[in-house]
Amino acid sequence: MTVYGYCRCSTNEEKQDISRQERDLKALGVMDKKHVYKEYESGTKVHRVELQKLLDIVKEGDTIVATEASRITRSTKQLCDIIDFAKKKKLCLIFGSIKVDCRKDIDPMTNAFLQIAGVFSELERNMISQRVKSGVANARAKGKIVGRPTLTIKDIPQKVKDMYGLYKQGAINKTDYAKLCNVSRPTLDKYLKVIIEG
Incomplete structure (x- = not known):
């Protein structure tokens, strides 16, 4: 029986540090780093590569650990789907201090609590989204330029440009x-898009 960890941030490692979640996962019983699946995606996105890899590899009796239910998903429906999956596979789910042992029958109270947690997680996400949209509209009304500045070839580090030939060959x-240029994979992908299109 293997204990797997899953941690997620909405943006890439340059903007959000995922290491706190990794430390918390260790405290929750995930002892082997190779069993930790890390993802930089929105919790609203249903199809996530690392989450799917984890769901594909788990076997009966295994445990999936996340620091909280919202790290696995911010969608109530997907949370219910994952609980159903865990029931069929006979897995144990740990979301921080909440333990849902699907290797045996889940009591109705735990099941209800998880669904309520999913509802609040989805509500929080919708409220944040609404506040962001309102803030952007307000800034635009005041004539401010909103959003990230467009990345150009001039913004790309010289080393990335110099080594592009080796990568292309x-x-x-x-x-x-990415390692040689000391940048993350998501950042390199952005740079390559500009280089290729430019």
């Missing part, structure tokens, strides 16, 4: 390219 893969 297949001498280095994308992971090595």
